[in-house]
Amino acid sequence: MIAKESIHSNKVQKRYWLFKSEPSTFSIDDLINSPNRTASWDGVRNFQARNYLRDAMSVGDNGFFYHSSCASPGIVGIVQITSTGTADVSAFDPLSPHYDPKSNPLNPRWFMVNVKFIKKLKTPITLQALKKNPHLSSFTLLQKGNRLSVMPVTKQQWEAILVMAK
DNA sequence: GCCAACGTTGGC
DNA sequence: GCCAACGTTGGC
Numbered sequence: 001m002i003a004k005e006s007i008h009s010n011k012v013q014k015r016y017w018l019f020k021s022e023p024s025t026f027s028i029d030d031l032i033n034s035p036n037r038t039a040s041w042d043g044v045r046n047f048q049a050r051n052y053l054r055d056a057m058s059v060g061d062n063g064f065f066y067h068s069s070c071a072s073p074g075i076v077g078i079v080q081i082t083s084t085g086t087a088d089v090s091a092f093d094p095l096s097p098h099y100d101p102k103s104n105p106l107n108p109r110w111f112m113v114n115v116k117f118i119k120k121l122k123t124p125i126t127l128q129a130l131k132k133n134p135h136l137s138s139f140t141l142l143q144k145g146n147r148l149s150v151m152p153v154t155k156q157q158w159e160a161i162l163v164m165a166k
Numbered sequence: 167g168c169c170a171a172c173g174t175t176g177g178c
Numbered sequence: 179g180c181c182a183a184c185g186t187t188g189g190c
Contacts, residue, residue: 022188045186046173069188127189145171147187 015056016153017063018141019079019115028065028077028120037117038082041150042090043098045110049150054085054111056152063115064153064161066141067124074126075161083114123166135160 019041021027031039044050058081065077087108091100103109130136140151153161 020188048173073189147172149187 012058015058015061016155016158017052017057017061017081018066018075018151018153019063020066020068020149020151022069023067024070027067028117031065031077031079031115031117032120034117038114040088040112041115042088042110042112044088044112044149045098045100046148049148050109050111052150052152053113057081057085057113059084062118062158064158068149072124072126074124074128074130075121076124077120078118079115080118081113082116085111085113088112121165125161125164129164130161133160133164 026039031037041053044053061081063079063081064075065079066075067073087105088098088103088110090096090098090112091103091108091110092105093099094101098110100109127141130139131142136142136157139153139157140146140148
């Protein structure tokens with residue numbers, strides 16, 4: 001008990017994230033059907049999101065899985081980060097839709113983490129519902145013009161959203 | 167399909 | 179360093 005507490009106190013504060021994906025490309029069910037229910041979150045080609053993946057994510061952090069560009073956009077599940085940022089190998093593959101000749105193994109430009117499925121919400125929390133929650137007025141996802149596919153979620157926002165899950 | 171908003175590129 | 183042009187995102 002004491003030992004366990006001391007381990008926790010040595011850890012960096014756990015962070016929370018939101019991972020956006022178009023379900024027609026990669027859905028929460030695709031994650032469930034992945035080996036070990038785990039997938040590399042690759043293909044992110046935005047520098048700010050890259051910095052989160054490369055510098056800020058830790059093993060054990062949690063994230064929401066968000067479906068975008070679909071009939072009912074919203075949060076559909078919860079994941080856990082199981083690796084810190086590593087070079088996004090899809091950038092090295094000329095046949096990949098995410099190929100970037102400016103990235104190479106010696107000096108990778110893009111990064112990815114591994115995420116593991118934790119749970120699927122019985123009822124998705126729709127974007128429409130998120131917008132109505134007064135506790136989420138400063139949530140990055142809801143800011144006008146926001147286009148980040150990976151973004152931080154504060155502990156307060158995380159908990160306010162969990163309350164919305166039925 | 168439309169279009170507002172944004173990030174990136176490249177000429178200068 | 180500026181900024182127009184372009185491509186992309188993503189809600190609707």
